[in-house]
Amino acid sequence: EVQLVESGGGLVQPGGSLRLSCSASGFTFSSYYMNWVRQAPGKGLEWVSSISETGYGLYYGDSVKGRFTISRDNAKDSLYLQMSSLTAEDTAVYYCTRGWSGPDYWGQGTLVTVSS
């Protein structure tokens, strides 16, 4: 069974940093693009970032470019999102998802709240 389990969310002050993690199981992690998608409270879905199977292909949404860094460790079946210079607009549930052209599996999400 495919499982994606996010962790690392929490309350952070504006301007602060946070690192999200996603632990994957039930499939060959190194064979899939992985993504982060977020959803602000009561709002729609926003694609954040994607990383290729090898980690060499990196893609970012305009709203996070230069502030967020996606990475992966295929030996640990794990996906990461390093977030810095956080603002209130980054407050959202962050989902770890699998797939290149359309996420077929989603984690349960981890809530990031940016507030003083």
Added chain:
Amino acid sequence: DVEMTQSPFSLPVTLGQPASISCRSSQSLVSSDGNTYLNWLHQRPGQSPRRLILRVSERDFGVPDRISGSGSGTDFTLKISRVEAEDVGIYYCMQGTHWPRTFGQGTKVEIK
């Protein structure tokens, strides 16, 4: 960026009746490999989204055949032939052809 526009924003439906959601993209979603990477996702209240449809019309495993997708180029439609209670929630279209990936704003389906 490719803009995805869904309509309607809200869709009250009667159980057993059909429902239809439209999604239009600002650019063609036909990829250089010939595929059209248009997905439909469903999010029930309090749950993570779930993909229903990939590549315009292919149903994911376990999706009932009363749910179907159609369209081409820039115009796409999700249809539910007979709405059931489990169909309530928000439906999103999402394009996977161009970077950055983009979602429609969502269509809320509720029972009348």
